[in-house]
Amino acid sequence: METFRNGNKKITILDVAEALNVSKTTVSRAISGKGRISEDTKQKVLAYIEANDYKPNVIAKGLAQKKTYNIALVIPGDCNLVEMPFFQNSMQGICEEASANDYDVMLVTTTGSSSANLERMIANNKVDGVILSRSLVKDRNVALLKAQSIPFVLMGTSRDSKILQVDNDHRAGCGELVGRMLGAGITRVGLIGGSKNYVVNRTRRQGYEDAFKNAGVQLETALIFEDCDKPDKIEAAVEKLIRENVQGIVCMDDVICSVVLQVLAEKDILVPQQIQAASFYDSTLLKNSKPAVTSLVFDDKALGALTCRILLHCIQGEEVEAKTLLGYELVIRESTLFG
Amino acid sequence: METFRNGNKKITILDVAEALNVSKTTVSRAISGKGRISEDTKQKVLAYIEANDYKPNVIAKGLAQKKTYNIALVIPGDCNLVEMPFFQNSMQGICEEASANDYDVMLVTTTGSSSANLERMIANNKVDGVILSRSLVKDRNVALLKAQSIPFVLMGTSRDSKILQVDNDHRAGCGELVGRMLGAGITRVGLIGGSKNYVVNRTRRQGYEDAFKNAGVQLETALIFEDCDKPDKIEAAVEKLIRENVQGIVCMDDVICSVVLQVLAEKDILVPQQIQAASFYDSTLLKNSKPAVTSLVFDDKALGALTCRILLHCIQGEEVEAKTLLGYELVIRESTLFG
DNA sequence: CTGAAAGCGCTTACAG
DNA sequence: CTGAAAGCGCTTACAG
Numbered sequence: 001m002e003t004f005r006n007g008n009k010k011i012t013i014l015d016v017a018e019a020l021n022v023s024k025t026t027v028s029r030a031i032s033g034k035g036r037i038s039e040d041t042k043q044k045v046l047a048y049i050e051a052n053d054y055k056p057n058v059i060a061k062g063l064a065q066k067k068t069y070n071i072a073l074v075i076p077g078d079c080n081l082v083e084m085p086f087f088q089n090s091m092q093g094i095c096e097e098a099s100a101n102d103y104d105v106m107l108v109t110t111t112g113s114s115s116a117n118l119e120r121m122i123a124n125n126k127v128d129g130v131i132l133s134r135s136l137v138k139d140r141n142v143a144l145l146k147a148q149s150i151p152f153v154l155m156g157t158s159r160d161s162k163i164l165q166v167d168n169d170h171r172a173g174c175g176e177l178v179g180r181m182l183g184a185g186i187t188r189v190g191l192i193g194g195s196k197n198y199v200v201n202r203t204r205r206q207g208y209e210d211a212f213k214n215a216g217v218q219l220e221t222a223l224i225f226e227d228c229d230k231p232d233k234i235e236a237a238v239e240k241l242i243r244e245n246v247q248g249i250v251c252m253d254d255v256i257c258s259v260v261l262q263v264l265a266e267k268d269i270l271v272p273q274q275i276q277a278a279s280f281y282d283s284t285l286l287k288n289s290k291p292a293v294t295s296l297v298f299d300d301k302a303l304g305a306l307t308c309r310i311l312l313h314c315i316q317g318e319e320v321e322a323k324t325l326l327g328y329e330l331v332i333r334e335s336t337l338f339g
Numbered sequence: 340m341e342t343f344r345n346g347n348k349k350i351t352i353l354d355v356a357e358a359l360n361v362s363k364t365t366v367s368r369a370i371s372g373k374g375r376i377s378e379d380t381k382q383k384v385l386a387y388i389e390a391n392d393y394k395p396n397v398i399a400k401g402l403a404q405k406k407t408y409n410i411a412l413v414i415p416g417d418c419n420l421v422e423m424p425f426f427q428n429s430m431q432g433i434c435e436e437a438s439a440n441d442y443d444v445m446l447v448t449t450t451g452s453s454s455a456n457l458e459r460m461i462a463n464n465k466v467d468g469v470i471l472s473r474s475l476v477k478d479r480n481v482a483l484l485k486a487q488s489i490p491f492v493l494m495g496t497s498r499d500s501k502i503l504q505v506d507n508d509h510r511a512g513c514g515e516l517v518g519r520m521l522g523a524g525i526t527r528v529g530l531i532g533g534s535k536n537y538v539v540n541r542t543r544r545q546g547y548e549d550a551f552k553n554a555g556v557q558l559e560t561a562l563i564f565e566d567c568d569k570p571d572k573i574e575a576a577v578e579k580l581i582r583e584n585v586q587g588i589v590c591m592d593d594v595i596c597s598v599v600l601q602v603l604a605e606k607d608i609l610v611p612q613q614i615q616a617a618s619f620y621d622s623t624l625l626k627n628s629k630p631a632v633t634s635l636v637f638d639d640k641a642l643g644a645l646t647c648r649i650l651l652h653c654i655q656g657e658e659v660e661a662k663t664l665l666g667y668e669l670v671i672r673e674s675t676l677f678g
Numbered sequence: 679c680t681g682a683a684a685g686c687g688c689t690t691a692c693a694g
Numbered sequence: 695c696t697g698a699a700a701g702c703g704c705t706t707a708c709a710g
Binding site for chain 1: 349394396397398399401402407409412416417418420423424426427430431434435438441443444445446447448450456459460462463464465570622623627
Binding site: 037 | 695697698
């Protein structure tokens, strides 16, 4: 019975040591590459390991080294539809990068403002570091992490310059998009954005403001609508913008944009002839809509991978950039009329 | 220096043993509740632990017990927009349930058909069991898991009765939905579904067929359109269904449904007066569309939690149901005309 | 009821 | 270049 249940019992470092008539120390050294060891014995050990499919027990290794080879990824349990692709894609980038470095990622979903789950995981010594993803303006996870002095990096933006952060450059992206409109003589351009609780939405607005400053065009706050997280708020915003005679509307996400297009269509306002439209969050929604929408595209997967890499460096005690910004791409489609 | 860096150094079982003048064994027993121990000393230990905020090192505990207190969650790295809410919500259910049982969940994203990442995690002994989520018809993860004889449960459906599975009852849900239409005299009802590579889409079709069988109505395969994973395929399907004079259309997801509504609107076909429509995947898309769409709603979070619970039971060697089905809710809105 | 000791599978000074 | 030994922080027969 026993034999059956242990059919594929894992072989340990001791097994290979005995088989090769060397010490565990030697085997360990051959694997880690640390410490002096002759090339000969090293190859011998490596060959045996390869042949017998030996895999070191990472848990035991971790115990001895006081490491876990795990990182935690904290994502909001209650994110909205619009943000799911961001989390999905960045998640994949993180997992792949971690895997490539023999790390694994533990998932922590935070509900509401409670950081109990993260706390538990840290108290249990289960991770070497953590990735916080796209945070709210008021984030209690940050406070927790700081108090525990555990390495962490924010995949997103924060005004707190003390926390490591890497993000896509929403500000520059939005700046260029709006700047192009202004440059094309479209000076009355409205902005419709989601919840101001999200730092990312505030960052986008900054890009909008930058563009006006750079173009020397007077900003009109009456053309800015934030916290439009429900269809009716978006519709109201569009109607006001129409009354303001805007020539262009920039939307902070694809859902907002599709509502905008719908409202404009209902009112028989032509896009782009009468009002131009552009958006963040390239998606099938925007690609397939009529007209196809000019939009900013970010590489979320690359963002995840980079964030993970930076955290890993940080865990290994290396110096890392305090803030890293990744680029963007502006895909121009039928909904706009600039170059 | 040292002292600063170890400012919040974790206290170990030895520390509490010495502080209390008992053995590590005793402390361990007080915590685990295993083995004989006097109520007095137990309380003494527990009190000290509480007061000094001692947390056992789960890694060390795991090493000694040959357990990890981790489970892996495998999700497709490349799922489409429509499925994201499913993964997000079930993920949350899983994490919460795991947390409540002092387990943590490791994330594995599989790209394409490669199960390399899962393999690595298992080889590294990092998990006690794994949850496979909504699988493809041909799933190589299953084969891998079986070969390793590691506990796993599928959050979804499979024809392989040997694998533990828990799913929402898409079949019964679809059966009831279509059955209601048939019962209301709407006998020409079309079905438009996504990729047949997904088991869940096949399951839904079964429900559709069940309804016809139960109602004694002859099924017409000409009214069934599968693999409609692109807008143009959906449009083509709708046009054919119109020519077939259908009275109702059932869509397998909200994106399909929104395309269907769009096509019908373009052709000035009234919903529900001329053609009724219903869908799976309740979402804001369906709730806010005009008309609001009758749809099947499933509790993905509960599904995740239950799946996790079953896996945990399985890991603990308890008997579990081979297959568990969770209910559904049919939300009737303006797009249909039955009771 | 309690404890000393061995063990989980590794790593790493230390000595040779 | 190699190994014996101690240690990471727990658990668990075994003995008392």
